[in-house]
Amino acid sequence: RPTIYLKDYQPPAFRIERVDLDFDLQEEGTRVTCRMVLQKLAADQDDLVLDGDAGLKLLSITLDGQPVAADRLHRQDETLRIKAVPDHFTLETVVEIEPQKNDRLEGLYRSGGQFCTQCEAEGFRNITFFLDRPDVMSIYHVRITADKALYPVLLSNGNLVETGDLANGRHFALWHDPFQKPSYLFALVAGDLDCLKDHFTTRSGRDVSLNIYARAHDLPKCRHAMESLKRAMRWDEEVYGLEYDLSIFNIVAVSDFNMGAMENKSLNIFNTKYVLADPEISTDDDFDHVEGVIAHEYFHNWTGNRITCRDWFQLSLKEGLTVFRDQEYSSDQGSRAIKRIQDVRILRAHQFAEDDGPMAHPVRPESYMEINNFYTVTVYNKGAELIRMMHRILGADGFHRGMDIYVQRHDGQAVTCDDFVAAMEDANGADLSHFALWYSQAGTPHLDVREDWDDKTKIYSLYFKQYINPTPGQSTKAALHIPILMGLIGPNGGEMAARLIEGDADQTEKGWLLHVKEAEAVYRFTDLAAKPVPSLLRQFSAPVQLSSPVDDGQKHFLVRHDQDEFSRWEACQDLMIDAILKGVSAISLQKPMPDVSELIESCAALLKDADRDPAFTAEILTMPSEAYIGQKMTPVAVDAIHEAHQYLKKALADGLASQWRDLYARLANKGPYELTAEHKARRALRSVALLYLCFGGDSDPALKHYQTADNMTDRLAALRILSHSDDDDLRERIFADFYNRLAHEPLAIDKWFAMQALSLRPDCLDRVKSLLRHDAFSLRNPNRLRALVGSFAAGNQLRFHDISGEGYRFLGKIVGEVDRFNPQTAARLILPLSTHKRFDPERSAMMTSVLRGLAANKDLSRDVYEILTKSIS
Numbered sequence: 111r112p113t114i115y116l117k118d119y120q121p122p123a124f125r126i127e128r129v130d131l132d133f134d135l136q137e138e139g140t141r142v143t144c145r146m147v148l149q150k151l152a153a154d155q156d157d158l159v160l161d162g163d164a165g166l167k168l169l170s171i172t173l174d175g176q177p178v179a180a181d182r183l184h185r186q187d188e189t190l191r192i193k194a195v196p197d198h199f200t201l202e203t204v205v206e207i208e209p210q211k212n213d214r215l216e217g218l219y220r221s222g223g224q225f226c227t228q229c230e231a232e233g234f235r236n237i238t239f240f241l242d243r244p245d246v247m248s249i250y251h252v253r254i255t256a257d258k259a260l261y262p263v264l265l266s267n268g269n270l271v272e273t274g275d276l277a278n279g280r281h282f283a284l285w286h287d288p289f290q291k292p293s294y295l296f297a298l299v300a301g302d303l304d305c306l307k308d309h310f311t312t313r314s315g316r317d318v319s320l321n322i323y324a325r326a327h328d329l330p331k332c333r334h335a336m337e338s339l340k341r342a343m344r345w346d347e348e349v350y351g352l353e354y355d356l357s358i359f360n361i362v363a364v365s366d367f368n369m370g371a372m373e374n375k376s377l378n379i380f381n382t383k384y385v386l387a388d389p390e391i392s393t394d395d396d397f398d399h400v401e402g403v404i405a406h407e408y409f410h411n412w413t414g415n416r417i418t419c420r421d422w423f424q425l426s427l428k429e430g431l432t433v434f435r436d437q438e439y440s441s442d443q444g445s446r447a448i449k450r451i452q453d454v455r456i457l458r459a460h461q462f463a464e465d466d467g468p469m470a471h472p473v474r475p476e477s478y479m480e481i482n483n484f485y486t487v488t489v490y491n492k493g494a495e496l497i498r499m500m501h502r503i504l505g506a507d508g509f510h511r512g513m514d515i516y517v518q519r520h521d522g523q524a525v526t527c528d529d530f531v532a533a534m535e536d537a538n539g540a541d542l543s544h545f546a547l548w549y550s551q552a553g554t555p556h557l558d559v560r561e562d563w564d565d566k567t568k569i570y571s572l573y574f575k576q577y578i579n580p581t582p583g584q585s586t587k588a589a590l591h592i593p594i595l596m597g598l599i600g601p602n603g604g605e606m607a608a609r610l611i612e613g614d615a616d617q618t619e620k621g622w623l624l625h626v627k628e629a630e631a632v633y634r635f636t637d638l639a640a641k642p643v644p645s646l647l648r649q650f651s652a653p654v655q656l657s658s659p660v661d662d663g664q665k666h667f668l669v670r671h672d673q674d675e676f677s678r679w680e681a682c683q684d685l686m687i688d689a690i691l692k693g694v695s696a697i698s699l700q701k702p703m704p705d706v707s708e709l710i711e712s713c714a715a716l717l718k719d720a721d722r723d724p725a726f727t728a729e730i731l732t733m734p735s736e737a738y739i740g741q742k743m744t745p746v747a748v749d750a751i752h753e754a755h756q757y758l759k760k761a762l763a764d765g766l767a768s769q770w771r772d773l774y775a776r777l778a779n780k781g782p783y784e785l786t787a788e789h790k791a792r793r794a795l796r797s798v799a800l801l802y803l804c805f806g807g808d809s810d811p812a813l814k815h816y817q818t819a820d821n822m823t824d825r826l827a828a829l830r831i832l833s834h835s836d837d838d839d840l841r842e843r844i845f846a847d848f849y850n851r852l853a854h855e856p857l858a859i860d861k862w863f864a865m866q867a868l869s870l871r872p873d874c875l876d877r878v879k880s881l882l883r884h885d886a887f888s889l890r891n892p893n894r895l896r897a898l899v900g901s902f903a904a905g906n907q908l909r910f911h912d913i914s915g916e917g918y919r920f921l922g923k924i925v926g927e928v929d930r931f932n933p934q935t936a937a938r939l940i941l942p943l944s945t946h947k948r949f950d951p952e953r954s955a956m957m958t959s960v961l962r963g964l965a966a967n968k969d970l971s972r973d974v975y976e977i978l979t980k981s982i983s
């Protein structure tokens with residue numbers, strides 16, 4: 111199975127000036143006619159080589175109207191070669207495909223009685239023969255014909271040009287997209303859908319009709335998405351000066367979808383999970399996710415669609431940038447500090463782990479076997495961190511000047527990450543060549559910091575040392591340009607003014623911005639009356655692992671006094687992590703558990719002050735996950751981590767029992783549910799209080815919470831607690847109640863499956879296995895599969911990694927089955943096994959034996975094959 115390399119990139123040999131697609135949608139097969147006008151670009155190329163999946167049934171092919179003789183055609187692997195073509199010609203192919211049997215959910219497929227497409231990255235070649243690569247951009251005309259009663263709605267990209275009725279109860283629609291686009295942005299939808307309509311007037315006065323298509327029953331749940339869309343459209347005008355460019359913008363909700371959503375030009379297709387939002391089925395977090403993904407896909411219209419990627423190695427060009435844009439958008443809608451905390455949690459839990467495992471790759475990868483495996487947290491979230499660092503280094507104004515140049519220069523083009531960096535440099539007269547190493551070097555930098563205080567000279571020094579562990583294919587690493595935002599805090603808790611006498615840094619409103627660029631760097635500050643406490647890496651200004659000179663006492667001080675909220679949260683998390691790690695070693699040495707009274711005191715102080723910012727208090731009092739603690743040690747002490755985690759939770763529960771009780775009572779719902787920031791913050795903190803309140807083993811408050819809930823946030827908070835209960839009757843009763851109440855809402859039932867898969871009860875896996883046979887379960891629906899199997903394997907460290915190895919074997923079996931029809935989702939599901947090197951020899955051996963067992967299958971997909979070979983080697 112071939113590996114594709116960035117260094118082998120060749121520009122396309124042909125241009126497609128125009129393409130006319132004709133879809134004849136039938137129940138038993140779809141005929142696709144594709145007529146393209148081609149222009150040769152490379153004079154030395156005699157043959158045209160088109161991409162086309164092996165499953166395409168070629169019915170006819172003509173060149174300038176003449177059938178192409180069989181001896182001029184050569185089909186091999188996923189290509190069709192047409193020998194000796196002229197410089198400029200029209201090629202027409204007719205193929206038959208079977209969307210009704212397409213369970214891969216790539217290309218054109220039918221799901222729940224409707225047709226839809228997913229073409230990124232290389233799905234278009236499952237629809238027709240084409241130059242299926244992002245640097246071939248063309249103008250599309252699309253005609254769709256289908257049964258009118260079954261598929262009254264017919265959609266594609268761009269503007270609707272014509273519709274009409276045909277014989278035999280059929281009808282057609284003709285769409286024209288005036289913007290050039292690569293094939294991955296093509297989309298088609300046909301179905302019986304209702305539509306929520308609205309409109310938006312752009313700042314230059316263009317009236318845009320906005321439509322969200324969904325099943326009739328779900329239409330009321332589309333309002334939040336619609337409001338989010340309008341806010342995002344306005345925000346992009348105000349912050350980036352980017353305006354929407356057509357008079358129509360459509361969104362379609364689909365329940366069988368491999369990913370979150372897809373930014374097809376003017377026809378975004380969404381997983382229902384990221385469009386539908388309703389208090390009865392969605393938590394407050396779900397509402398935020400919908401808003402974030404709606405914004406993300408909309409923002410792609412400029413960063414992705416108008417300006418796209420030259421090749422798939424440049425994926426972060428559009429994804430990192432667009433994630434950064436959606437993060438900033440969300441920060442502007444709610445609390446910036448909390449958004450940052452949540453984003454850093456995701457980065458650390460998933461991206462740091464990826465960087466530390468066999469799939470580690472740079473933000474701009476150098477090679478791949480299957481591109482779908484590279485839609486990763488590294489390309490997306492670390493990619494967004496790179497953009498964020500440039501934003502910080504250049505300042506907001508400088509960054510926006512760079513964006514303006516990027517858009518002016520490259521509109522309508524397919525470009526590279528280097529082009530983006532060059533625009534930033536040119537707009538600012540800056541040299542980012544050293545910084546750009548972040549794109550090509552994989553691995554999370556470690557930054558060790560030491561301090562020194564000279565009481566005589568009153569000079570405070572900080573010594574930085576950076577290193578990156580080797581990653582696959584990159585054994586040596588160069589020092590990176592790491593921007594460190596920091597402050598110096600005086601004994602009274604205030605920010606200390608100081609003078610920098612050594613080191614490369616800028617003074618900013620938020621503190622010093624240090625530019626650590628070498629393997630070692632020294633900074634010296636003077637004009638200080640006393641030894642400061644350093645507040646390092648404020649706002650998480652760089653995606654690094656920092657080991658800081660700050661001791662426990664100083665951390666408690668920072669929790670109280672740091673003006674940077676992210677750093678306050680960080681200091682408190684560090685203290686919790688420390689306490690748990692000490693607990694883990696106490697368990698293994700059979701020593702008494704650590705004294706956590708000081709931590710309890712700090713938390714008590716936070717609770718006293720809870721009303722000032724309840725949402726922040728909820729974040730800071732939420733303990734780090736068991737999986738995150740696992741990242742801090744090798745091998746991961748699965749059971750001891752759980753025990754130490756429970757120990758700290760119990761200590762916080764008991765040590766602050768009366769505070770939790772008071773807080774819980776004080777935050778009680780005063781009136782019905784509202785989706786305001788104030789209500790959301792109150793619900794968040796109250797859920798945390800409930801968790802600690804029940805931790806002693808008293809389920810009553812959770813039961814009452816569940817029974818009186820008038821929204822999913824409250825209901826799920828209670829259900830999560832009750833899912834661990836060893837009171838069988840209670841648990842069965844509540845889960846049955848939830849199911850019966852919400853059986854008609856697939857997104858709620860996904861939660862029902864997930865909560866059972868995340869249970870810490872010893873019988874969790876048995877329950878998961880029996881749920882596989884539940885009527886409502888199907889391996890073919892990715893949301894359901896992820897809810898049950900994905901949650902168990904990726905979210906339940908204690909039970910998945912049970913020393914029996916049953917969890918591993920279970921996952922192996924499911925992945926083997928799913929891979930036969932949906933490789934993309936199978937490949938994601940297997941990832942928890944790829945971390946076997948982080949576990950003890952016994953677990954590691956069982957994990958690799960499952961991987962090897964799977965690898966023995968000759969029919970593995972390219973997707974799963976790549977993960978297996980990289981994990982086992």
Ligand code: B3K
Binds near residue numbers: 231371372407429485
């Ligand atoms: N660009 C799509 C992801 C496509 C994934 C293909 N395997 C969604 C997004 O990032 O906006």
Ligand code: ZN
Binds near residue numbers: 410
């Ligand atoms: Zn995206």
